[in-house]
Amino acid sequence: MIEIEVKVRLEHSKARSILKTIGAVQLGVESQSDIYFAAPYRDFAKTDEALRIRSLDGKAVLTYKGPKLDSVSKTRKEFETPVDEATTTQILHALGFSEAGVVRKKREVFSAGEITVCLDAVESLGEFLEVEIVAENEKELETSRAKLFELLKQFGAGEKDSIRTSYLEMVLEKYKD
Amino acid sequence: MIEIEVKVRLEHSKARSILKTIGAVQLGVESQSDIYFAAPYRDFAKTDEALRIRSLDGKAVLTYKGPKLDSVSKTRKEFETPVDEATTTQILHALGFSEAGVVRKKREVFSAGEITVCLDAVESLGEFLEVEIVAENEKELETSRAKLFELLKQFGAGEKDSIRTSYLEMVLEKYKD
16 A cells, blocks of 8 residues: 655645535544654664654654655655653653654645545644545556646646655754754 | 662462461562563663563553662663554664563562562573562661561572572573573
8 A cells, every 4th residue: 555645835725615615524633743753873864764753632652654665655664653642752862862843733634535635734834735645556656646636736736836845844944043 | 769679589389378478468460571672872781771562461561761870779760651562663673673682471469568579480580589669768778678688588588699680681691692
């Protein structure tokens, strides 16, 4: 299974009316607070890995994301475990990991047929729309990407608007100086 | 709060009859499987730290133990979080941690007044008895140690029998060659 995602900058007031027009169904709303950690022994920015604690609704999840496995999709190994947020942060600090950055966002999730649409309101960054589809295999990759961009067209967005930078990278870039 | 522990080698058949005589109350029995991890960037044996996943009764806990804080007691920082065992092992492997050793034991826990007594049957190592008391502060340390050795005397054990080596170290020592 391959997850294909495309993210664009888009005002949510505009997105909402289009979601209504195309008959998308709202699945839920989450307030996510993601703390990303830096390892003391390798540079996750260079190795394209991420270690994160996501907190939502009083629950927390520790997630490891491995490097992207190819250059055309965002496919990557991902391992997740529910944890206690406070003590897991203490464990990571004790092991020498430090906080690299925090991404806080409100995520509204919609279903538009086989495509999942997220409206992300990211603290200090603004409003985004993310579309996602799950392909069964590599062969479907191109067809699936085409479907995503076909849907995005209805929101007035195209390939040139696609943002491959992660929210964490955008937050770090913003506060670099 | 300071945890003071003394561990000795002792046949459980002998220990059980003495526990009965002194009126100790059995609190529970646990089958614990502890996987200890080695970090890719520092030697936990040298830094006197430990990172472990303990599994018992289908549940798992990730525990970090910091270096002992002084030379007289086994006081150390300890942080614990419930986790999913399989994915946490995957996360640690992906981060470059490797399995340093496994300690499997059956632990029977008894209460003898303010002292907790554990009968540990450790795979490949044999039978042990561990006594533990919690002191409110440093001042009580000596009194508490004295209480532990007073109880141990009833089991025919003294200061010279005290084992400061951890089960992991004993397991690693055993399979060194």
